[in-house]
């Protein structure tokens with residue numbers, strides 16, 4: 001019943017996007033929430049560690065959580081329970097777990113994993129959630145040097161707990177992932193991380209290049225050692241394939257021997273050059289460059305709403321309007337116009353967004369009602385098969401709606 005409702009919401013949102021509607025009947029189905037700014041670690045590359053303002057112990061007020069519970073969660077398909085802190089440290093985390101249990105959405109938690117307890121893992125197993133555990137080293141030395149205040153033995157105990165709870169829910173659709181921020185200081189351990197993933201039954205590893213948040217971080221970037229980085233990406237990929245683990249990698253670096261066109265390495269093919277060309281030429285009529293304002297709401301800790309997890313541009317505040325009203329207010333309508341070629345793309349965050357640049361291939365999209373209808377049908381069929389992989393909704397949408 002709920003799954004059918006989810007499929008209807010997703011198809012409705014996709015249909016509005018294809019028609020480039022700016023007022024939507026469908027509701028946001030991908031929700032980001034920022035539950036707390038508290039963190040037990042001081043990871044060297046993290047924006048929170050670099051922040052000059054104090055981010056200690058600021059939890060989402062209970063009134064905001066209740067509004068999400070009543071206004072947004074009933075229609076949500078995927079809810080990301082994050083922010084810049086570590087959500088299980090929130091004082092009312094127990095209440096959040098109760099909220100998760102009441103709804104049908106897929107909960108996604110990115111966490112350093114050190115505060116995971118049995119109840120949390122149980123709830124994620126029962127709700128077929130996604131636990132994404134950040135781990136930037138496969139040995140104690142590297143892990144603890146990057147994840148300052150982290151304890152590698154404690155992490156291994158928590159990974160064992162996840163494996164154990166999962167074994168109790170053998171047919172659960174829960175997904176366990178590793179998230180790895182690739183830097184010069186840890187890239188040599190990527191193949192060993194694949195071994196660790198195998199040991200603990202981890203399904204997927206997401207590798208992302210470090211974003212330098214301070215000028216001194218630039219020296220840690222893999223751009224200084226592209227050949228070595230490519231070599232380790234390939235080695236890790238081969239190992240992951242052998243073990244049946246999905247390893248998602250950034251594109252290969254420009255370096256001798258990197259055959260970028262035929263790269264089978266990751267889900268992210270290098271398309272920056274083509275994208276830049278398209279952006280320079282201007283947007284084709286009918287383009288939808290970024291799907292987020294048709295499907296996503298990001299509710300920050302203080303109740304400010306933004307259109308996605310990248311943009312800090314306020315769309316409204318939960319304290320001034322109901323979420324339903326924010327979803328179709330002037331700000332949302334304007335950003336939809338700009339991202340669908342019905343108004344010049346002025347929004348500065350969107351113009352500079354690397355996701356948007358990756359999606360500019362959507363500018364090639366040609367609209368034909370019969371083709372669109374066929375795609376909606378194909379999407380619905382795909383989603384029916386893919387309930388377990390709901391986290392791939394965006395890529396499914398892109399594959400079905402945007403011509404490459």
Ligand SMILES: C[S@@+](CC[C@H](N)C(=O)[O-])C[C@H]1O[C@@H](n2cnc3c(N)ncnc32)[C@H](O)[C@@H]1O
Pocket residue numbers: 039043045046047082083084085086087110111112133134135179180181208209210211212213
């Ligand atoms: C900011 S953390 C918040 C969630 C949680 N505390 C954790 O560590 O997983 C979200 C993700 O961003 C990653 N991250 C932190 N600093 C980064 C950076 N400079 N570049 C890329 N990813 C980064 C973390 O490793 C983590 O996977």
Ligand code: SF4
Pocket residue numbers: 039040041042043046047048049084085086112134
């Ligand atoms: S655990 Fe997460 S939020 Fe905390 S410092 Fe590390 S990356 Fe940042």
